[in-house]
Amino acid sequence: MAEEEVTREMQELKESVEAEARERGSSEKVSLTALVKTPTVRRALVAGVGLQVFQQLVGINTVMYYSPSIVQLAGFASNQTALALSLVTSGLNALGSIVSIYFIDRTGRRKLLVISLVGVIASLALLSAVFHQTTTHSPAVGSADTRHFDGSLTCPDYRTSSSGWDCTRCLKASSTECGFCASGAGSKLLPGACLLSNATVRDACHGEGRLWYTRGCPSRYGWLAMVGLALYIAFFSPGMGTVPWIVNSEIYPLRHRGVCGGVAATANWVSNLVVAQSFLTLTGAIGPAWTFLIFGCLSVAALAFVLVCVPETKGLPIEEVEKMLEKREVRLKFWAPRGRGSKNDGV
Incomplete structure (x- = not known):
């Protein structure tokens, strides 16, 4: 039985190598319109581009770019204090990226995304509540x-x-x-x-x-806002920070991987531009509490998107990923009991 299994896997590996060689040897020009009309590639693009867009829509780069301003909105007056506290977010982001290296192949892509987004949603809810208290209970003008x-x-x-x-x-x-x-x-x-x-x-x-x-008001809840920011980065970085890039490197057919990856990266940076440019305008117009609540609602949408549209690619060859996309399989019960094979895990 073991010998047959080894023979089968060797044959699959041989076929995969031959297919890759054929794809590399192809000189046919790729049309983006043709890619979108191909069901397998289209579904892969939906998953890959969607992940990249939602990575930005949950608000990560507003925190990374404007963390000193956010700290001041939370009630810290000193520019030096705000800058020093904002360095915590950068350190946690780097640490979370290292943590993801350990968990990415142990938990799987989707599980890590779901854990990450649940934590992000909770953190944004905390931030929204804290800023609501800060703005509605600010000191009086005497x-x-x-x-x-x-x-x-x-x-x-x-x-x-x-x-x-x-x-x-x-x-x-x-x-x-x-x-x-x-x-x-x-x-x-x-x-x-x-x-x-x-x-x-x-x-x-x-x-x-x-x-x-000049940005925020004195508040007894400033430290709680810092806890919310720290939790946000700690949950975002290992999952939504790294997994979208990994999934985009695994989900596309070899022949179209360069074009599709480029489309997804472009979507990421365009979304980054929109969110980053609108953050200060939003906080000025509707306040930080409502701004973080909007990011929280977008994070809920991102969680639903991951559960419905993103396949689990852990340990799967590209042929298996393509088969899943062809069948359009969706399994909401993705947390498989320990011991089951990875090929059927959470797609």
Whole structure:
């Protein structure tokens, strides 16, 4: 029995090598339209391109590009502190990529993607909740604190109508850019001053030993936002950070792998551009809480996409992957009991 199994696998290996040699020897030009019309390649492109697009739509590069700004939105006033804390995300991203090397062939591609996305969804939900608390429970603007400074430094919008103002409303002043000088009475959560945002006012605020805020407001939940960011990176990096690239290297027929891989990479970078360019606009228009909630909803869509459209390619030759795509097999119960063969694992 063992001898027959070895003979069969040797024959499959021989056929695979011969097929690869034939594909490499082909000089036929590849048409993208023809690829899309081929069911097997089209389904592979849907899976590969979809993974690359969702990798960006869950918001990873907004965290990597704008982590200092996110830290300040969470209530950390110092630029130096924000920059230092943002380095944590880069370190966790590198560590997670190393972790994926260990787990990628032990858990399988889909399982790692699902675990990653579940963690990302939970982390984004936490971030959305924290930023909601930060913006809805920000310190009040005190008239006495504001009058403590020269009247010409008061935020014009606050001077016009000072009733019911808090830090969040101060930072969203429409007529001119304003900042919040936190209380100097021992707690940054006490009422502070709403002032014009410029270097002179900032220095005056710092001169009294106060903290100066222009992006986010003082909050007791700032550390919880950092936990959410750390969890987001820790879950994203080993799964959604690396697996889309691995799947794209395994899912396409040899003859079309270069073109299809290029299409998927282009989709990744275009999505990256859209998300990165829109992040600061979104946080300014609807606030960080709703922005992270949108990313959370997109992560739920990504999870559904992985369960329905992405095949498990762990340990499979390209011929087996093509057969799965031809049959259009979808199995939602992908977590096979230990001991079953990998060829039937989670497609």
